[in-house]
Structures are given as structure tokens and as C-alpha cells.
Amino acid sequence: MTDGPSQTGESRRAAGRAETRARILAAAQELIPTAETSLPVSAIARHAGVAIQTVYDQFGSKGGLLIAVVNQIQQSRGLFKAFGEVFRSPDGETAMRRMIEATVSFWDGAWPYVEFLLRSRRIDPVVAREMDFIDRLRHAHYWAIVRQLEAEGRLRAGQTADMAADQAFALTTPTIYEELAVRREGTAHDAVETTTRAVLGAILEPGLAVAPIVQPPAGLRWSRQRRHAPGRRARIRRVSHLNGRAAVRRSVQATRLRG
Numbered sequence: 248m249t250d251g252p253s254q255t256g257e258s259r260r261a262a263g264r265a266e267t268r269a270r271i272l273a274a275a276q277e278l279i280p281t282a283e284t285s286l287p288v289s290a291i292a293r294h295a296g297v298a299i300q301t302v303y304d305q306f307g308s309k310g311g312l313l314i315a316v317v318n319q320i321q322q323s324r325g326l327f328k329a330f331g332e333v334f335r336s337p338d339g340e341t342a343m344r345r346m347i348e349a350t351v352s353f354w355d356g357a358w359p360y361v362e363f364l365l366r367s368r369r370i371d372p373v374v375a376r377e378m379d380f381i382d383r384l385r386h387a388h389y390w391a392i393v394r395q396l397e398a399e400g401r402l403r404a405g406q407t408a409d410m411a412a413d414q415a416f417a418l419t420t421p422t423i424y425e426e427l428a429v430r431r432e433g434t435a436h437d438a439v440e441t442t443t444r445a446v447l448g449a450i451l452e453p454g455l456a457v458a459p460i461v462q463p464p465a466g467l468r469w470s471r472q473r474r475h476a477p478g479r480r481a482r483i484r485r486v487s488h489l490n491g492r493a494a495v496r497r498s499v500q501a502t503r504l505r506g
Contacts, residue, residue, distance in 0.1 A: 264305070267295075267297060267301060267305065268305050268306075270295045270296070270297070271291065271292070271295045271297060271301075271302055271305060271306070271312070272312075272315060272316055272319055273295070274291050274292075274294040274295035275291050275295075275312060275313075275316045276316060276319070276320070276360075277294065278290060278291060278294055279316070279359065279360050279363045280359035280360065280363070282363055282367075283366070284366045284367055284369070284370050284371070285367060285370065285371055286363070286367070288302050288303070288309050288312070291312070308373070309373045310373045310374075310376060310377045313364075313373070313374065313377055314377060316360070317360065317364075317381075320357050320360055321353065321357075324352075324353055324356040324357055326349060326353045329345070329348070329349035329352070329353075330349060330388075332345050332349075333345045333346045333349060333388075333392075338395070338399065339392055339393070339395035339396035339398075339399050339401060340396065340401065340447070340451070342392045342395065343389075343392050343393075343396065343415065343446065343447065344443055344447075346388060346389065346392055346419075347415075347419055347439065347442055347443045347446055348439050348443070350385070350419045351419065351424055351435065351438050351439045351442055352435060352439065354421045354424040354425075354428075355424065355428060355435035355438070356435075358424075358429070361421050362421075362425075364378055365421060365422070365425075382416075385416065386412060386413075386416045389412045389415040389416050389419075390408065390409075390412040392415075393408045393411040393412045393415065393450065394408050396411070396450070396451070397411075400452075401451050401452060402450060402451065402452060403449075403450060403451060403452045404452060406450060411449075411450040414446065414449045414450055415446050415449075415450060418442060418445050418446050418449065419442055419446065423442065424438055424442075427441055427442070
């Protein structure tokens with residue numbers, strides 16, 4: 248009988264913490280598009296109406312707050328849902344096309360935030376560290392797709408999976424999107440089409456058709472071997488380009504599209 252008031256009090260405290268967290272995230276999202284090259288935690292705390300220590304209590308670090316903001320943006324822009332389609336693809340080329348479209352569309356939809364990250368990583372070591380991690384995760388996605396293309400015999404002669412993944416990664420960076428869609432004032436659709444042609448032209452053997460897959464089961468699973476730990480297996484789940492370190496431990500696993 249004595250648990251009721253205690254539970255009610257704890258529920259209120261949890262609701263208060265969630266409200267504070269949401270207020271900090273909203274403040275960061277409001278400030279980032281107008282920030283130049285740096286956004287101090289103190290400015291975010293002031294805009295949210297909380298103490299600086301409260302920000303650290305909620306997110307652990309400036310990097311933790313940055314990742315939380317980007318993850319929220321990815322969720323709202325539908326990137327997680329798009330990744331689900333990538334890893335349910337029936338073949339490697341379809342997966343690569345969907346991956347490129349999801350990536351470039353995200354750059355377009357979240358450009359004010361992505362642009363800030365690109366500026367900040369040059370001078371802010373915290374942003375640089377988080378962006379380096381993001382790049383490694385994005386590269387791992389491309390490597391898994393390229394491994395499937397390799398298994399299908401689709402890669403150009405003399406092309407290794409590592410080389411193809413590096414090319415796909417480099418041709419889909421936000422700076423490429425910026426040149427195609429921002430500086431040249433092109434559309435997101437045009438940027439997707441141009442990037443897709445460039446990637447497929449660089450890594451696929453011309454004239455080879457997609458190998459047919461007979462009645463692929465729903466929810467095909469992608470997997471890959473850990474590149475630097477032979478014999479260890481893990482699994483790539485639907486994770487974002489910009490996810491946290493705990494997600495990587497859950498996400499990097501296995502090597503090919505299995506039926």
C-alpha cells in the first residue's frame with residue numbers, strides 16, 4: 248500500500264527529466280542552423296533555460312548531445328525507415344540505389360544541420376571525433392552492400408570490395424551533394440540521379456544483368472564479417488549514418504544478403 252505515492256513521485260520525476268531532455272534537444276535544433284562554426288554547451292543551456300550541468304547530466308557530453316540531436320533529425324526525416332528498405336533489397340544493385348537515395352535525400356532534408364557539422368568538424372575536436380565515427384559507420388553500410396555485389400559477380404574486373412566501398416563512400420559525401428545541389432542550385436532528385444550514375448558506373452562491370460533471385464523471403468538479412476577480426480561475426484542492423492557508439496557494437500556484424 249505504500250508503493251503508490253512513491254511510484255507517483257518517481258513517475259513525475261521521470262516525466263520532468265524527459266521534458267528537460269526534450270527542451271534541450273529543441274534548443275540545440277533551433278540554434279544549429281544559425282550557428283557559424285561552433286555552438287557552446289553554455290549557449291544551448293541558456294536557450295533551453297537550464298543549467299550547463301543539466302545538459303551534461305542528460306547527455307553525458309557535448310558529443311552525446313550532438314549525436315542525440317542528429318538521431319532525432321534522422322528519425323524525423325525518415326532515414327531509419329529508408330534504411331529498412333535498403334536492407335530488405337532483393338539484390339546488391341537495388342540496395343546500392345536505395346542507399347544512395349536515402350543518403351543524398353538525408354543530406355538535402357537536413358542540410359542546415361549537416362552544413363554546421365561540416366564547418367564545425369574543422370575546428371571543434373568533439374564534432375570532429377563524432378563525425379569520424381559517423382563516417383566509419385556509413386562506410387560499413389556501403390561495404391556490406393558491395394560484398395553482396397561481389398557475391399553476385401557484379402563488380403568491375405580487378406575491383407575489390409574495399410576499393411568499391413571506398414568509391415561509393417567518397418561519391419556520396421555531403422560535400423558532393425553540396426556541389427551538385429547547393430552551389431549549382433540543382434534539385435535533390437538531380438543530385439540522387441547524378442550520384443547514382445557515378446557510383447554504379449565506377450564499381451559495376453558494364454553489361455552484367457542482375458542475377459535473378461527466386462522467391463526471396465520477406466525481411467532478407469544482411470551480414471558481414473568484421474573486417475579486422477577474422478572469425479568474429481556480427482550483424483548490421485538498421486542504424487543511422489550518425490549513430491552512437493553503442494549502436495555500432497550492436498550493428499557491425501556479418502557479410503551477405505541471405506535468403
